[in-house]
Amino acid sequence: MIRVLLVDDQRLVRVGLRMLCESDPEVEVVGEAEDGGEGVRLAAALLPDVILMDLRMPGLDGIAATRRITAARPASKVVVLTTFDDDDHLYPALSAGAFGFLAKDCPPADLLAALRRAVAGDPPFSQAVLGRLVEQAVRSRAGREPVRELPELSPREREVLGMIGAGLSNKEIAERLHLGVSTVKTYVSGLMRKTGEQNRVRLAVLAAQDLA
Structure with a gap:
């Protein structure tokens, strides 16, 4: 079972991600956080395998949250899932320790495959992102x-x-x-x-x- 934590400030996005993840019998959403600070706390408490992380959030943003999570628990793979797949967000996220980087408009099947890639130690990237x-x-x-x-x-x-x-x-x-x-x-x-x-x-x- 792949244990997933969702970190995104938009409730509708979290609902959609939960529905998608739970359509796969091998994926379990163990928690949701609406900002980076809550994401850091839940990552420590729930010990997820993969954290789907938004970048732009109020309070502690996704980059800072990723840095804290990966420093405290390297075993949890942070996969950034964001609308902003430009270089200004990509490189800081990777420097913070993000394991993968996907655009929010990626096909649902690609997202589910990315969870499996992450737990297998195979960093998932959108094709356009990897090309850049x-x-x-x-x-x-x-x-x-x-x-x-x-x-x-x-x-x-x-x-x-x-x-x-x-x-x-x-x-x-x-x-x-x-x-x-x-x-x-x-x-x-x-x-x-x-x-x-x-x-x-x-x-x-x-x-x-x-x-x-």
Whole structure:
């Protein structure tokens, strides 16, 4: 069972999210908070697996709440769910420790899939958001760092890396390559070890540079 905490100042949004989450028999909404301060308190009391976090709220905002929650309980994955998916909100949220970032207009199925990705340790990002992250990272490296040569990778590892760059989840990669999800996780871990990159976004940046 995936235990979810909803943090959003709009009651109608919380009602809609609860209905969506509880349409999945493997998801349980354990609490709701209408501001960041209440979200921090409930996260400590309820120990959710995933926290769906709005950013703009009265009092303690979502970025500050995310920072406090991730500092106190790293096991709880904060996934930002917001109308404001611009860079002014994206990068501060990630710096605060957000594990994923979704726009509120994402398809309902994508949101439910994001909960599963988060608990599996696979950061969920809207496709447009991941694209901007990769583009910005590649731009920021240009002229400052020489383009890195990839270590020697097998054809299958290059396939997996390219699919990470395209924003596919472990499950989606497994389906396309006709592999088990655990096998894909092994490939991803191996890519991180070989390249020295610590997360999926950095692997996506390497994939973009390799294809440039």
